[in-house]
Amino acid sequence: MLNVEEIRKQFKILDRKINGKRLAYLDNASTTQKPHKVIQALTDYYENNNSNIHRGIHTLSEESTTLYESARVTLQKFLNAKLAHEIIFTRNTTEAINLVAYTFGEKNIHEGDEIIVSELEHHANLIPWQELCKRKKATLKVIPIKEDLNLDMEIYEKLLSEKTKLVAVTGMSNVTGTIPNIKKIIELAHKFNSKVLIDGAQLAAHTKIDLQELNCDFFTISGHKMLGPTGSGALYGKEELLNEMPPFLFGGGMVLHVTQQETSYTGLPDKFEAGTPNIAETIAFKSAIEYLEEIGMENIQKHEKELTDYAIELFSKHKEVKIFHPENGGGVVSFTIEGIHPHDIASIFNEYGVAIRSGKHCAHPLIERLKIPSLARMSFYIYNNKEDVEQAEKALKETIKIFK
Amino acid sequence: MDLYSEIILDYYKNPRNKGPLKDANAYSEEYNPSCGDKISIQLKIEDNKITKANFDGIGCAISQATTSMLTEEIIGKTIEEIKAMDTPDIINMLGIEISPGRIKCALLGLSTIKKAIILHKHA
Ligand SMILES: Cc1ncc(COP(=O)(O)O)c(C=O)c1O
Numbered sequence: 001m002l003n004v005e006e007i008r009k010q011f012k013i014l015d016r017k018i019n020g021k022r023l024a025y026l027d028n029a030s031t032t033q034k035p036h037k038v039i040q041a042l043t044d045y046y047e048n049n050n051s052n053i054h055r056g057i058h059t060l061s062e063e064s065t066t067l068y069e070s071a072r073v074t075l076q077k078f079l080n081a082k083l084a085h086e087i088i089f090t091r092n093t094t095e096a097i098n099l100v101a102y103t104f105g106e107k108n109i110h111e112g113d114e115i116i117v118s119e120l121e122h123h124a125n126l127i128p129w130q131e132l133c134k135r136k137k138a139t140l141k142v143i144p145i146k147e148d149l150n151l152d153m154e155i156y157e158k159l160l161s162e163k164t165k166l167v168a169v170t171g172m173s174n175v176t177g178t179i180p181n182i183k184k185i186i187e188l189a190h191k192f193n194s195k196v197l198i199d200g201a202q203l204a205a206h207t208k209i210d211l212q213e214l215n216c217d218f219f220t221i222s223g224h225k226m227l228g229p230t231g232s233g234a235l236y237g238k239e240e241l242l243n244e245m246p247p248f249l250f251g252g253g254m255v256l257h258v259t260q261q262e263t264s265y266t267g268l269p270d271k272f273e274a275g276t277p278n279i280a281e282t283i284a285f286k287s288a289i290e291y292l293e294e295i296g297m298e299n300i301q302k303h304e305k306e307l308t309d310y311a312i313e314l315f316s317k318h319k320e321v322k323i324f325h326p327e328n329g330g331g332v333v334s335f336t337i338e339g340i341h342p343h344d345i346a347s348i349f350n351e352y353g354v355a356i357r358s359g360k361h362c363a364h365p366l367i368e369r370l371k372i373p374s375l376a377r378m379s380f381y382i383y384n385n386k387e388d389v390e391q392a393e394k395a396l397k398e399t400i401k402i403f404k
Numbered sequence: 405m406d407l408y409s410e411i412i413l414d415y416y417k418n419p420r421n422k423g424p425l426k427d428a429n430a431y432s433e434e435y436n437p438s439c440g441d442k443i444s445i446q447l448k449i450e451d452n453k454i455t456k457a458n459f460d461g462i463g464c465a466i467s468q469a470t471t472s473m474l475t476e477e478i479i480g481k482t483i484e485e486i487k488a489m490d491t492p493d494i495i496n497m498l499g500i501e502i503s504p505g506r507i508k509c510a511l512l513g514l515s516t517i518k519k520a521i522i523l524h525k526h527a
Contacts, residue, residue, distance in 0.1 A: 341464035343439050347407055347506060359439050373440035373462060402408050403417075403465075 002295060002303045004385045010035035010291075011383050021353025024388035029174045029202060029332050029379035030357055031224045037291055038227055041284035053279055054253055054270070068279055071286035072269070078289045079219070080210045081236050085268040088235040088242070089282050093201040094124040096220035096235035097168070099272060100197055101128035103245040104218075104237075105166070108195075111137040114163040116194075118143040118151055118180065119369055120173040123362045125199040129168055143169070145369065149176045149326035157188060164194040171203025175361045175375065177308070177329030179203070186216050195241070201225055205381075206304060206330055208297040217241055226292060228285035231278040242268050249274040300382055304331030307380045307389055314393040320400055324370060331380040334361075337396070340403050342376040348402060349376075352395035354388075406500050408465065415469035420476060425458035430524035434516040436508060441467045443516045449524055454478045454486065457517070464509050466502070471513030473497060483521050489514060 008014055011033045016023045025033060045067065051060035053068050069084075076084045090096040105128075109115065115129050119142055133140045141164075143156045151169075160167075167189040172179045182203075186196045197218035200209065204219075205226035211219055218241075223232030237245075247254060247265055251274040256264040265271050292300070308325075311333045315321050324334040337345060342358035349356050357377045360367045367374060378392060428446035435442050441463030448456035457475040461468055477497055478486055494510050495502060502510050 341439075341441075343441075343464040343506070343509060344408070344466070347466075347503075351407075360437075364437075367440075402413065 002299050002382060004303070004383065007035075007295070008383045008385070010037065012036065014383060018353040018355070019351050021351075022387075022391070024354045024384075024391040026378040026380065026384065026388060026392060027355045027357050028205075028381040028384075029225070029377065031230065032205070032227050032381050033383065034229065035227055035288070035291055038229065038284045038288045041287040042229060042280050045280045045283050050280070052276055064279060064283075067283045067286075068277075071282050074286045074289050075234055078209075078293065079204070079221075079236060080212050082212055083239055086236055086239050086242065088237065088269050088272040089277055090220075090233045090235050091231050091278060092224065092233040093199060093220040093222040096218075096233060097124055097197070097199065098128050099235055099248045100218050100237070101132045103248050103272075104195070104241065105129075105132040105136075107244070107246060109133075109136045109138050109165055112163065113138040113165045114141055114159075114161065115139070116141045116143060116156070116159050116164055116167045116169075116189075118169050119145045119366055120151065120170050120176070120178055120180070121168075121363065121366070122170065122174055122199065122201070123364070124201070125168055125170055125197075126365070129166075138165075139163075142365075145178070145366075149178050149324065149329070151178070151180045151185075153181065153184065156185065160188060160192050160194070162192060164189065164192050166195050166197065168197040168199065170199040170201075172206065172330045172332075173363075173366070174202050174332065174379075175334055175363050175366055175377070176324050176326060177332035177334075177379075178326050179207075179328065179330055182216070183214060186214060190215070202330065202332075206297075206301055208301075211236055223281070223285040223288065227288035229278075229281040229288075231281040232285035232288075235272070239268065242272070247271050247274065251275050295382060303382065304380045307331065307384055307386070308333060310386060311378060311380075311389045311392065314389060315396060318396060318400065321396070324375065332377060333379070334375045334377040336372055336375060337399060337403075340399060342374045344403070345376040345399055348399045349392065349395040352391065352398060354392045354395045356392070407502070407506070409498075409500055411473075412465060412469040412498065412500070415472045416465040419459075419468060419472040421458045421472060422460060423458060424460070425456055428456070428458070430520040432516050432520035432523050434512055434519065436463070436467070436512055439464065439509070441509065441512055443467065443471055443512050445471075445513075445516045445520045447517070447520050447524070449483070449521070452482050452484075454481055454483075459513065459516075463512070466506055466509040467512045470494060470498060470510050471516070474513045474517060478517065483525075486521060487518060489518075 346358035
């Protein structure tokens, strides 16, 4: 069990009043709030250690380097990756996926090859592959969803073939909360010698990840969706794959020998971290992970499940409401209200202090598939409580009343 | 709750000038990709003046109601007068404050009307 009241004390922003009402922050799938610990880590770093890494031999540079590299080890252990240098720091999931598309993709995808994505994908895990397929004259195949909002695994099996070079699938949908059976997706793809990338932007924030057990080839995370600062994120890749991939960005911090005409590159992880990275944010991200570990990912998942079930129970009492959520989905509850546009829903919810997202959620093909113009979405995290859900239901009642 | 004033809700629920305009001579369509709102405009322009205006569309109350109100507001106005219309005119017409997040919704109708006028000139 989470001690939510104790947790809430770590998030000063939750004391804010919005339009005179208590804040019910239910837009966690976009980005989460940051606990005091994480904000303090940023300040501590800038006030005590700030310096560039991997460069100087002065004390501050050494301290910064040690802190930055210790964040890598923390993340490695958190995700149970085999090696610390299999963790490449990026700004976010979008950058991590583009890194794979421009390095692994450029090298290994050829004319006639196939890449498989799913209908659930966020644009971050769709457009880089569309563009790669265009550049390479490869084909993009799509695993459809079924009426129950889960992926159609029978069709997935049929899409797989010797031509499949990469399967890129989300670990959890930011729209429906669907959690695909990635273990099975990975196993099947490997039978065809295809590599697998899991977009973990949502999944890693809510579930214990064991990369060695999962055995995926790439995994991406966004620190800002799991209590970390914006600008913190990572790509995991298997060592042998990362070693074979060419660098992504070129510049300082990733070279062995440079002459006027030729350069040779360092090994992992520096090869993929050209330029001065988000040092402070990455170090503070470490604090976020430690905090999540303290609370326990299993506890977090249980807590979110309770809130999700409660929200569905309260919202489905209203006959005008349609909920888009599969059985056993994650802590994301998307809905529509008959005759009311989601932008209007979000505006009125905001009047009642309830922060929700409305729109197409960077997943246009999925919204199209659901045959609606857009969706309103509530998403939960560790500091949300039943009062937040009840406040949302109150806003829902008012919304329906206003448009009666 | 100011944003959803009586008047906006009224125009949303009972839109004026919605549907096809038989003798229109200027048309345009706009689409807001972030929310999926769509507006189409049909105008009758005679002697440099708007004599009739209809719209069609799907979207939020703000975009639909504002557009419907505009189809009444612009009747009798010259093309130059409409081209000179801008955000303050819309806010005046609605009589409410609009947050930055929703201003796009309120301006979609006007930009579609302006586009119809430009397309008409080039026809
Ligand atoms: C499933 C999923 N993938 C990718 C992303 C992109 O994350 P970021 O904006 O941090 O790169 C998001 C963010 O909304 C997401 O929910």
